[in-house]
Amino acid sequence: MASSRFSIAVHTLALLAHGAADKSLKSEAIACLVKTNAVVIRRLLSDLSCAKIVVSQAGAAGGSRLAKKPEEINLFEIYQAIEGGEIFTLHRQTPPESCDIGRSIQAVLGEIQDVLDAAVKESLGKISLAEVLQMIETENENCRAKYQLKTGRQAGKTANKVSNEGF
Amino acid sequence: MASSRFSIAVHTLALLAHGAADKSLKSEAIACLVKTNAVVIRRLLSDLSCAKIVVSQAGAAGGSRLAKKPEEINLFEIYQAIEGGEIFTLHRQTPPESCDIGRSIQAVLGEIQDVLDAAVKESLGKISLAEVLQMIETENENCRAKYQLKTGRQAGKTANKVSNEGF
DNA sequence: TTAACTGTAACTATCTTTGTTACTGAAGCT
DNA sequence: AGCTTCAGTAACAAAGATAGTTACAGTTAA
Numbered sequence: 001m002a003s004s005r006f007s008i009a010v011h012t013l014a015l016l017a018h019g020a021a022d023k024s025l026k027s028e029a030i031a032c033l034v035k036t037n038a039v040v041i042r043r044l045l046s047d048l049s050c051a052k053i054v055v056s057q058a059g060a061a062g063g064s065r066l067a068k069k070p071e072e073i074n075l076f077e078i079y080q081a082i083e084g085g086e087i088f089t090l091h092r093q094t095p096p097e098s099c100d101i102g103r104s105i106q107a108v109l110g111e112i113q114d115v116l117d118a119a120v121k122e123s124l125g126k127i128s129l130a131e132v133l134q135m136i137e138t139e140n141e142n143c144r145a146k147y148q149l150k151t152g153r154q155a156g157k158t159a160n161k162v163s164n165e166g167f
Numbered sequence: 168m169a170s171s172r173f174s175i176a177v178h179t180l181a182l183l184a185h186g187a188a189d190k191s192l193k194s195e196a197i198a199c200l201v202k203t204n205a206v207v208i209r210r211l212l213s214d215l216s217c218a219k220i221v222v223s224q225a226g227a228a229g230g231s232r233l234a235k236k237p238e239e240i241n242l243f244e245i246y247q248a249i250e251g252g253e254i255f256t257l258h259r260q261t262p263p264e265s266c267d268i269g270r271s272i273q274a275v276l277g278e279i280q281d282v283l284d285a286a287v288k289e290s291l292g293k294i295s296l297a298e299v300l301q302m303i304e305t306e307n308e309n310c311r312a313k314y315q316l317k318t319g320r321q322a323g324k325t326a327n328k329v330s331n332e333g334f
Numbered sequence: 335t336t337a338a339c340t341g342t343a344a345c346t347a348t349c350t351t352t353g354t355t356a357c358t359g360a361a362g363c364t
Numbered sequence: 365a366g367c368t369t370c371a372g373t374a375a376c377a378a379a380g381a382t383a384g385t386t387a388c389a390g391t392t393a394a
Binding site: 169193194195206209210212213223224225226227228229230231259 | 336337338339340341342350352
């Protein structure tokens with residue numbers, strides 16, 4: 001892969017998961033928040049829709065919403081729905097059969113890809129969209145804390161050490 | 168990432184590991200076996216050399232050889248030496264700070280990248296170059312078995328079912 | 335000193351990814 | 365019915381990444 005589609009997909013889904021359970025957003029609105037073109041978002045939503053992660057509705061008052069709860073969506077589903085799934089590419093030119101190594105290297109590289117794929121599945125599969133939302137929350141709280149530190153809202157010039165808590 | 172550099176690197180290192188312990192090959196020779204340009208190989212070897220995986224020597228009778236034993240080289244080292252290391256890319260345009268999600272999504276995506284990275288390290292780190300050579304061996308034996316089946320060297324037209332074993 | 339190498343820069347070609355415009359058909363509204 | 369607002373997709377343009385090529389400086393052995 002090596003595209004930003006996964007980033008944009010996670011961002012989009014986080015937006016959909018953020019508000020009410022069945023909140024629906026229009027592609028234009030998402031595009032604006034993600035700073036890209038609406039068609040880019042529609043292409044993405046189209047893939048996510050095939051994977052039953054979102055549901056889209058055409059027509060006036062249309063838009064897209066999550067097909068299931070954020071707890072039930074994990075990052076590997078998203079990854080799979082969106083990317084070809086191969087982390088590295090094989091040779092452009094097939095190596096010569098006449099060489100002992102060349103004859104089998106591509107099959108072996110395929111096995112290595114499978115191993116990698118399993119690892120990605122294992123690690124991304126563990127993270128749900130709900131957890132991503134939580135991470136975003138936490139991140140925001142940290143930012144707020146830092147901001148308060150900078151502007152000295154905490155009273156006093158000795159505010160060098162600050163707790164990580166959300167104040 | 169999403170390039171074929173990793174494939175070509177593994178192929179190259181397999182070639183170097185194949186013969187005698189301190190076998191040295193010229194970039195032209197490798198390029199020929201991998202079916203690419205010698206400069207592409209040199210660029211790769213340059214990176215591998217920085218990572219202390221190979222040692223190169225300029226001048227007549229020069230070339231490159233492994234810097235350590237195939238058992239001591241693992242695929243994660245190679246991966247790291249060669250690729251930027253990021254499996255997916257962040258948004259091209261930074262999302263607006265004004266949105267709760269947009270403000271933190273990139274930091275969170277960074278954390279996800281770290282998780283992925285750890286998973287890749289874990290899985291690729293387990294596989295040594297020596298094991299790759301073994302996989303290639305096994306693959307070659309399987310091929311031989313299949314070939315013998317096709318050409319009917321096994322005597323008889325009724326050879327429909329064959330064991331998967333190496334001959 | 336010459337010939338055979340590596341290492342790199344600079345350039346071109348090719349392919350991939352992203353952005354854009356334009357259109358079709360779906361769904362609600364008047 | 366006719367209008368408006370939306371998703372889905374095709375077709376094309378722009379931008380960026382990857383790979384291939386040429387050229388040359390510096391290194392080493394004979």
